[in-house]
Amino acid sequence: xLRTAFxxxxxxxxxxxxxxxxxGASFAxxxxxxxxxxxxxxxxxxxRLRSRAIPRAAREQQNPIPASADAIKGGMEHFADxxxxxxxxxxxxxxxxxxxxxxxxxxxRQAATQNLTDGELFYIIENGVRLTGMPAWGGGSEHDADxxxxxxxxxxxxxxxxxxxxxxxxxxxxxxxEEYRQxxxxxxxxxxxxxxxxxxxxxHTHGGKG
Amino acid sequence: xxxVSAALFLVFAIAPRVLAHEGHLHKLMGTVAAIHGxxxxxxxxxxxxxxxxxxxxxxILRGVTAxxxxxxxxxxxxxxxxxxxxxxxxxxxxxxxxxRLRK
Numbered sequence: 001x002l003r004t005a006f007x008x009x010x011x012x013x014x015x016x017x018x019x020x021x022x023x024g025a026s027f028a029x030x031x032x033x034x035x036x037x038x039x040x041x042x043x044x045x046x047x048r049l050r051s052r053a054i055p056r057a058a059r060e061q062q063n064p065i066p067a068s069a070d071a072i073k074g075g076m077e078h079f080a081d082x083x084x085x086x087x088x089x090x091x092x093x094x095x096x097x098x099x100x101x102x103x104x105x106x107x108x109r110q111a112a113t114q115n116l117t118d119g120e121l122f123y124i125i126e127n128g129v130r131l132t133g134m135p136a137w138g139g140g141s142e143h144d145a146d147x148x149x150x151x152x153x154x155x156x157x158x159x160x161x162x163x164x165x166x167x168x169x170x171x172x173x174x175x176x177x178e179e180y181r182q183x184x185x186x187x188x189x190x191x192x193x194x195x196x197x198x199x200x201x202x203x204h205t206h207g208g209k210g
Numbered sequence: 211x212x213x214v215s216a217a218l219f220l221v222f223a224i225a226p227r228v229l230a231h232e233g234h235l236h237k238l239m240g241t242v243a244a245i246h247g248x249x250x251x252x253x254x255x256x257x258x259x260x261x262x263x264x265x266x267x268x269x270i271l272r273g274v275t276a277x278x279x280x281x282x283x284x285x286x287x288x289x290x291x292x293x294x295x296x297x298x299x300x301x302x303x304x305x306x307x308x309x310r311l312r313k
Contacts, residue, residue: 167274182237186289189239190312195255196239 034102043103047112054123061119065149075154076165078147080172086133089169091158101133109159121152235307238262238290245282250306252288262292263305273313287312 030036038046065071080089086097091108098105106113113121125148126138138144175183185196243251243259250262264270270277282288291308 163276164274167271186237186239186310190287190289190310192287192312 034100037102037104046103050124050129051120054120058123059117059119061117061122063118063122063149063152065146065153067153071150071153072157074147075150075152075157076169077172078151079154080169081174082137083151084169084173089166089173090161091155097133103132105133108155113155114159118149118152118156121155122148125151235291235293236304238288238292238304240288242282242284242286242288244284245279248279250279250282250290250309252290260304262290263303264309265305268306268309270309270311272311275313277311282309282311 079087084095086095086101086105087093087108088095088098088105091113093099093105093107095105108114116124124134126136126145128134128136137148189195238252238254238260240252240254240260243253245251245264248263248265250264252260252262254260264279264282268279270279270282272281289310290306292304292306294302294304
């Protein structure tokens, strides 16, 4: 009995030691830089830890907002305004912000996100995820909660999002006054208006998608 | 004095990196003069003719509807957002990133 307990303790210490060595080596090699994404082991462990950290009651929560075109539209508008700057309108995470984070903003159309329960998605939106770029969006009000449940509906829709929907979202993405001006100018010109008197300025971008 | 020198060193060491990063896009407004395969010719609002490469990565939109290069018609108004890449001979080659056409 004592021997078994001893073996268990030694085994646990060995695991903790191995994790500490791997973690230490990783930190020594990369420092605090977010330039390289976490390795496979770190990703798997972090996802498991996140999954365990979500209370069962929260995980099993059902979406109180019925599935409908209106719910998806509401979620889409909210997503374009608040989430797309990191996650991209198409949910790919292919944005300047998303690509620069460690861990990278996930491709939400893939199984790693789509296999989460509605309750898990809602919990993550409401509470954020510590040591990642995901902030907590839960304001505590019923209105905020409804918005976040609509976001869950839209996240489920992401694998089927259409190009016209993405174009609609572009109109809802936060823009600088200069970007508004440029969009207006383009629209006016295409509709037959006069060309701007000054040549179009250089636009500055680091690229991105959706 | 040492602090001032260190600050100046940092400014001169960092500034070129900040200023030299890539990512400038150019916007071209005008009328489609011709399109032959990947080559799009645009008569700009100032009367010049510019040639732009249209490839499979170019997003072509009429309103919010995706289009193909074959849908671009000579004579219609066009707004092209392009960046400049270089071909194998090192010649600057404007490539259309996004094309907008009248709905």
